[in-house]
Amino acid sequence: MARLTTFLLALLPLTFMALLLALPLGRTLAEGGVNLGVWRDPYFVGRLGWTLGQALGTAAVALAVGGPLAYLLSRWNVPGRAVFLRFLLLPFVTPTLVAVLGLTALLGPQGWITRLTGIDLSDGPGLLLLGNLFFNLPVMIRLAHAGFSRVPPHLIGAARSLGASGWKAAWTVALPLALPGLAAGFILVFLYSALSFGLPLTLGGERYSTLEVEIYTLTAYQLRLPEASALIVGQLLLTGAATWAYVALTRGGAGISGRGLVPARGGTRAVIWTLMGGVSLICFGPLLAVVARSLISTSGPSLTAWQAVLSNPETWTLVGNTLRFGVLALFGAVLLGGLHALAAWRARGPISRVLDGLSLLPLMVSPVSLAVGYLLAYPALSATLPMLIGAYTLLGMPLVTRSLLPALRALPPRTLEAARTLGAGSYTVWRTVTFPLTLPALRGGAALALATVLGEFGATLVLTRPEWATLSTGLYDRLGRPGERNLTEACALATLLLVLAVLAFTLLDGGEGEVT
Amino acid sequence: MIVTGLLLGSAASAQTTLTVISHDSFEVDKALVAAFEKANATRVRFVKGGDAGELLNRLILTRRAPLADVVYGLDNSLLPRARAAGVLDAYRSPALKAVPATYRMDEANGTTLLNTVDYGIVAFNFDRAWFQKVGLALPKTLDDLKNPAYAKLTVVPSPATSSPGLAFLLASVNQYGEAGAWNWWRTVRAGGMKVTRGWSDAYYKEFTRNGGKFPIVLSYASSPAAEVFYAEGFSAAKLPQQSPTGNLLLPGSTFLQLEGVGVLKGAKQPGLARKFVDFMLSGGVQADLPTRLWIYPAVAGTPLNPVFKFAEQPKPTPIKPALLANPQRLVDGWVTNVLRR
Numbered sequence: 001m002a003r004l005t006t007f008l009l010a011l012l013p014l015t016f017m018a019l020l021l022a023l024p025l026g027r028t029l030a031e032g033g034v035n036l037g038v039w040r041d042p043y044f045v046g047r048l049g050w051t052l053g054q055a056l057g058t059a060a061v062a063l064a065v066g067g068p069l070a071y072l073l074s075r076w077n078v079p080g081r082a083v084f085l086r087f088l089l090l091p092f093v094t095p096t097l098v099a100v101l102g103l104t105a106l107l108g109p110q111g112w113i114t115r116l117t118g119i120d121l122s123d124g125p126g127l128l129l130l131g132n133l134f135f136n137l138p139v140m141i142r143l144a145h146a147g148f149s150r151v152p153p154h155l156i157g158a159a160r161s162l163g164a165s166g167w168k169a170a171w172t173v174a175l176p177l178a179l180p181g182l183a184a185g186f187i188l189v190f191l192y193s194a195l196s197f198g199l200p201l202t203l204g205g206e207r208y209s210t211l212e213v214e215i216y217t218l219t220a221y222q223l224r225l226p227e228a229s230a231l232i233v234g235q236l237l238l239t240g241a242a243t244w245a246y247v248a249l250t251r252g253g254a255g256i257s258g259r260g261l262v263p264a265r266g267g268t269r270a271v272i273w274t275l276m277g278g279v280s281l282i283c284f285g286p287l288l289a290v291v292a293r294s295l296i297s298t299s300g301p302s303l304t305a306w307q308a309v310l311s312n313p314e315t316w317t318l319v320g321n322t323l324r325f326g327v328l329a330l331f332g333a334v335l336l337g338g339l340h341a342l343a344a345w346r347a348r349g350p351i352s353r354v355l356d357g358l359s360l361l362p363l364m365v366s367p368v369s370l371a372v373g374y375l376l377a378y379p380a381l382s383a384t385l386p387m388l389i390g391a392y393t394l395l396g397m398p399l400v401t402r403s404l405l406p407a408l409r410a411l412p413p414r415t416l417e418a419a420r421t422l423g424a425g426s427y428t429v430w431r432t433v434t435f436p437l438t439l440p441a442l443r444g445g446a447a448l449a450l451a452t453v454l455g456e457f458g459a460t461l462v463l464t465r466p467e468w469a470t471l472s473t474g475l476y477d478r479l480g481r482p483g484e485r486n487l488t489e490a491c492a493l494a495t496l497l498l499v500l501a502v503l504a505f506t507l508l509d510g511g512e513g514e515v516t
Numbered sequence: 517m518i519v520t521g522l523l524l525g526s527a528a529s530a531q532t533t534l535t536v537i538s539h540d541s542f543e544v545d546k547a548l549v550a551a552f553e554k555a556n557a558t559r560v561r562f563v564k565g566g567d568a569g570e571l572l573n574r575l576i577l578t579r580r581a582p583l584a585d586v587v588y589g590l591d592n593s594l595l596p597r598a599r600a601a602g603v604l605d606a607y608r609s610p611a612l613k614a615v616p617a618t619y620r621m622d623e624a625n626g627t628t629l630l631n632t633v634d635y636g637i638v639a640f641n642f643d644r645a646w647f648q649k650v651g652l653a654l655p656k657t658l659d660d661l662k663n664p665a666y667a668k669l670t671v672v673p674s675p676a677t678s679s680p681g682l683a684f685l686l687a688s689v690n691q692y693g694e695a696g697a698w699n700w701w702r703t704v705r706a707g708g709m710k711v712t713r714g715w716s717d718a719y720y721k722e723f724t725r726n727g728g729k730f731p732i733v734l735s736y737a738s739s740p741a742a743e744v745f746y747a748e749g750f751s752a753a754k755l756p757q758q759s760p761t762g763n764l765l766l767p768g769s770t771f772l773q774l775e776g777v778g779v780l781k782g783a784k785q786p787g788l789a790r791k792f793v794d795f796m797l798s799g800g801v802q803a804d805l806p807t808r809l810w811i812y813p814a815v816a817g818t819p820l821n822p823v824f825k826f827a828e829q830p831k832p833t834p835i836k837p838a839l840l841a842n843p844q845r846l847v848d849g850w851v852t853n854v855l856r857r
Contacts, residue, residue, distance in 0.1 A: 031577075043856050097716070104721050109729035122729070202717050205710070206674060206855060213713075220570045221677055222844070223577075297748050304748050375574060379581035383535075383563040463574070463583065464564050466543070479716050480541055481810065482739040482761075483746025487720060 010343035010355060013336040013397070017361060020394050024373025025232075025365055031376055032225025034233055044214065044231065051210040052238075054125065055194035058132040059186045062140035067182055069275040070144030071170055075153070076264035078272050084280070085145075086505055088138040091283055092448060093455035093501035095472045096198030097479060098494040099134055102286025103127055103203075105293055112289070128203040132196065133282050136189040141279065143188065147181020148174060150410065166268075180249045187246040191239055191363060211235050216368045225372070232369050239364040247357045250406065287498060294491035297484060305488035309496070314474075318493070322470040322500065325392060326453045332393030333449040337400025338442065344401070345408040359401040362394050371461050383463040391461040396449030403445025407438040447508040451501055471497045532558045534788045537575070537584035537780075539568045545804045552795050558788055567714075568594060568679050575780070576601045585783035586792045588633065592621055592774040593682055593843050595630055604629040605779045607790050611797035615814045621774055624837070630776030633796045634811040637737035637832055638683040638771040640670075640764035643724045646731035655732075658691060658766050662700065667707025671722040671730035675850050678714045682843060683771035684734055685850055690835050691768035694846070698853040705854065725761060737763050737770065738810045741827040745807060752822060759826040772832040775811065 038044055073081060091099070106113045107130065109122050121127050151174045159169040175182075200210040209217075211231055218228035264272055294305050309315050337359070344355035374382060374391075381387045411434065419429045455472055464473065471493050478490040534556075542564070549560055563584055565571035572594045575587065579601065590598055598604055608628035612620060615632055622628045647654060655666045675685035689697040705711065710730060712718040719735060722728035740759035744750065747760070777796045779789040795801060802813040807821050812829070839846065 100721065104727055108721065108727050110724070110727045201713055202721070205712060217677055220566065220573060222847070223573045299748060302748060372577065375578050375583075379578045379583060382578070382583055383561075463537075463566075466562050466564065477540075479720055481746070482719055482735060482742045484743070485746035485748065485750075487726060 006343050006346045006351075009339050009346065013340040013343070014358070016336055016390075016397075017358065017394075020390050021361055021365060021370065024370055024377045026373075027377040028225065028369045028373040029229045029232065031372075032229060034229040035226035036230045036233075038227040038230045039234065044211075047209065047211055047214050048234065050208065051194055051212075054129065054132065054200075054208070054210070055190045058129060058136055058193040059140075059190040061129075061133060062136050062189045063144075063182065063186050065275065065279065066137055066140035066185070067144050069272070069279060070141050071148045071174060071178070072264075072268065072272045072275070073141075074145055074148035074151070075156070075262065076268055076272060077261040078264045078269055078276075080276070084276055085142075087502070088141060088279075088283065089447065089451060089505050090287060090498060090501060091135050091138050092451040093497060094135075094287065095455050095475065095494070095497070096202060097476060098290055098491075098497075099131055099199070099286055100202045101293065101491065101494075102289040103131055103134070105289040106285055125204070125208045128200060128208055130282065131199045131203050132193045134286060135196070135199070136192055137279055137283055139192065140185045140189050143185035144178065144182050146406070147178035147185070150181075151177045183249045184246055187242050187249070191242050191246075191360075194242075195235070195239065195363070195366070197367065212366055212368070215366050219368050219372055228369065232366055235366060236364065243357055243360050243364060246360070247353055250356075290491050291495045291498075294488055294495050297488055302488075305485065305492045308485070309489055309492040314469075315493070315496075318469055318471045318474045319496065319500070321468060322454055322472075322497070325389065325468075325470060326450050326504075328389045329392035329396050329453045330446060330450045332389065333396030333400050333453075334442070334446050336393060337397040337445065337449070338404060340397065341401045341404035341408060344405055356405065359398055359405070362398045367461055374462060383465055385468075387462050388464070388468065392453045395452050395461075399448040399452060400442070400445035403441045403448065404438060407441030408434075411437055443508050447505050450504050450508065454497065454501055454504070471500070532785055532788065533561055534558050534586070534785050534792060535561045535563060535584040536792060537563045537565045537571065537587050539571050539589035540564045540566060541809060542589055543808050544801060545808075548795075548800050548804060551800075552792070556788060556791055558785075560792070569682075572598055572603075575603045579603050579781065582780045582782040582784075584780055585785045586777060586789040587780055588777040588796060589775055590630055590778070591679070591776070592630075592772075592840060593679070593686060595621055595776075596841050597844065599625075599629060603781055605781045605783065605786070607631070607779045607793060609790070609793045609797055611794050611815070614816055615797070616816055619774055619814050621776055630774075630778045631793050631797060632774045632776045632814045633802075634775050634805055634809065634814050636773045636775070636811040637830060638680045638687070638734065638773055639737040639830065640766060640769060641723075641733050641735045641739050641761045642764045643731040644758065644760055644762055646724045654764060655766065658688070658700065658769050661709070661766070662703045662707065664707035666732070667704045667709045669730055670704070670732040670734075671710040671712060671718045671728070672734040673715045673718045674711050674713055674855075676847050676855070679773070680715055680734055680736065681711075682847065683773055684769070685846060686835055686839055686843060687769055687771040687833070689846055690833065690839055694849065698849070701850065701854040702857065711855075732764060736810060737765075737830060738806075738812070738824065738827040741823045741825075742810045744826050745821075745823045755822065755825075763828040763830070765828060765830045768833050770830050770832040771835065774814075 073085070105111055107121050107127060108114065109120055114120050121130070156169050156173050159173045160166070164172065194210070195212055197212045197216065200208060200213050201216070204210065204213065212235070215228050215231050215235070218224045218231070295301055295303070297304065340355065340359050344352050344359065347355055374387065378387065415433055416429055419433050424432065469477070475490040475493040478486040478493070553560055565574050565583070568589050568591055571587070572590055574583065575598070606627040606629055609631045612628070612631050617623065619632050619635055621630050621632055642654065655661055660666055661670060672684060673681040675681040688700060691697070692700050710722055712722060715735065718733050720726045722730045723733040724731040740761045740763060743761050744756060744759045777793050779786060779793065783789045797815060799815070799818065802815045802818040805811060806813060806824065
């Protein structure tokens with residue numbers, strides 16, 4: 001009976017993934033065959049090395065900066081903490097080209113910071129790594145924060161009363177207990193950085209391109225599917241191994257999320273603010289630069305771009321489409337991702353682990369190869385709305401599952417059993433206990449899924465139609481034409497997108513939602 | 517009631533639909549499209565298929581189940597591949613008579629697959645303010661760019677991943693021959709020329725005018741006109757003296773890109789598709805396209821917005837037809853002989 005329920009729960013999300021992921025990917029691989037000879041080319045082996053190197057480097061820096069900050073924020077309260085955590089989601093919605101514009105405005109050859117310091121990062125991989133951190137520090141901080149929050153405060157208190165210093169207590173008590181969360185964060189940042197596409201495409205130039213960029217070049221420009229397929233297979237093996245490690249690490253779930261923050265004083269407060277300042281510089285600096293760019297033309301401060309954008313009726317179509325597609329995909333992602341999380345939680349043993357791992361598949365597969373698969377497998381659907389919403393849903397699903405599953409696993413079994421013994425039916429238990437306890441996590445996941453969809457440049461997955469233009473495609477359009485007005489208007493549209501995102505987060509998530 | 521609704525819905529959509537696929541930059545006046553729809557009792561559905569190179573690859577991948585009836589945006593460098601893959605049906609619009617022979621495609625082949633709608637000229641642009649401030653003379657030939665003093669001022673989108681980049685590769689091979697061109701590219705790259713993935717990266721990230729450090733960028737001959745058109749406070753009544761950017765027409769560096777429209781093989785609406793081809797060559801569309809796409813109308817005598825006076829119109833060197841027969845081979849040659857060396 002329980003098995004049947006689990007099976008039924010998993011049926012819908014798994015069918016969806018089979019249709020929108022496995023089948024198209026298989027179609028791509030089958031179309032040209034797989035030419036493994038490409039792996040004998042030292043050039044591609046070098047690209048593999050660089051892909052791994054930049055991803056490991058990003059994950060290491062994110063852990064070194066994000067880990068300590070997350071620990072401190074899980075124990076102490078400082079003014080600005082809640083706003084900081086909420087705004088930390090903003091990089092998720094930021095379209096790649098906007099992040100690149102922001103980074104260039106600050107650190108490009110004539111960037112504001114470059115001119116102040118004289119340090120020019122634009123020729124090496126520096127900007128690419130900073131871009132990786134921009135997108136991934138928030139992931140690390142929120143994951144580690146979730147891990148540290150579940151360390152019962154009384155354990156640390158006990159260590160302190162036995163004479164351990166604050167640092168010693170953190171190192172010997174909190175760290176080992178939060179280690180799975182930290183390791184999971186490390187692997188997720190590694191996966192995101194290894195598979196990211198837009199960033200190495202624009203900031204990597206030709207010298208720092210990653211495997212995903214090479215797959216794109218071979219597929220979209222050279223139509224060499226057999227070679228591209230070999231790279232896809234190699235990349236899948238790599239991400240599969242990382243995912244396996246990730247699932248093994250997060251399997252344990254966790255204890256109760258312990259609140260009870262103490263206001264930070266003196267040195268602790270200074271350390272927290274310093275770290276928050278550093279992270280803000282990386283994660284919010286580029287965004288502020290884009291906002292500033294929308295207000296400054298070559299002739300000085302000016303509202304022209306905003307007047308043009310706000311008085312153009314097309315802008316409201318863009319906002320409307322962005323919201324419409326966002327909400328539709330959000331429904332899909334919450335439904336399918338939620339069912340997937342429930343099934344993985346109810347299932348036991350290896351089945352649970354398999355379901356858990358499968359939920360990460362949409363993050364592991366190269367979007368470029370999927371796009372080709374859609375064309376081959378569903379030519380008749382290729383420019384239809386269901387296909388677009390389906391692709392958006394696929395992007396949002398894993399984020400909902402990743403948020404909900406740890407919260408379900410962290411549910412104290414005794415509370416559920418107590419409700420049962422007091423005579424509650426399974427539906428009543430669900431409604432009165434399970435649902436309210438996991439709602440914050442669901443809201444957090446929903447916010448992330450919506451954010452991803454809001455900022456997504458739809459054309460990467462499906463053929464689009466002009467009437468589907470969203471804020472992100474609108475700003476890409478402007479950046480496809482020369483002229484200053486196009487640049488400042490693109491920055492104004494990007495600012496609108498960010499405002500929309502902040503509103504969505506405030507509505508959906510208190511800012512403390514967890515990502516795992 | 518739902519059933520009635522569905523029936524009404526399907527009755528309303530019983531009229532035909534013509535599907536037009538194009539590259540991402542395509543846009544045309546909605547009023548003109550509405551008039552076409554009315555005149556032909558049809559609905560026109562536009563689909564965007566990526567940039568021109570991606571668009572062709574998508575058409576090749578789906579040739580057994582075509583994505584559309586008519587395609588706009590394939591150019592003369594892509595035509596040989598489109599021909600070899602058999603994705604287009606022959607159709608020569610009567611309106612092509614008004615297009616000067618130099619801008620027509622397929623004249624030698626006898627069958628017309630693509631009807632030229634417009635043309636653009638890929639050319640270097642430079643940042644006037646930068647050169648004035650530094651007081652450096654502009655380079656005069658492609659050979660001058662071999663000098664590191666100029667090479668390190670130049671940014672070019674990659675021939676492997678961008679259509680202006682490919683156009684310039686063809687121009688350089690036309691100028692120097694293959695071996696000479698690889699030599700040119702290697703020298704200039706060693707001297708500090710930057711190669712970016714796409715046009716936007718080169719123009720909005722690396723060009724000095726937009727915060728980069730390269731005052732010479734490969735773009736289009738019409739870009740200086742667009743710079744004036746999109747400048748703050750632009751009004752057609754009082755045009756400025758000069759565009760902030762200028763054309764840098766080094767001999768042999770420009771490439772004439774002809775963009776065309778054609779009927780897709782296996783089109784569900786071949787008749788309407790042909791009418792759409794004619795429509796793209798009609799006066800209204802021809803006059804509307806230049807300030808939308810920053811290209812020149814193909815039909816002779818079409819009025820141009822006065823802002824185009826800021827763009828010089830060079831006479832591009834004719835490209836040897838043999839080079840256009842298989843551009844992909846040259847891209848591969850460039851990747852092995854220049855990029856990965």
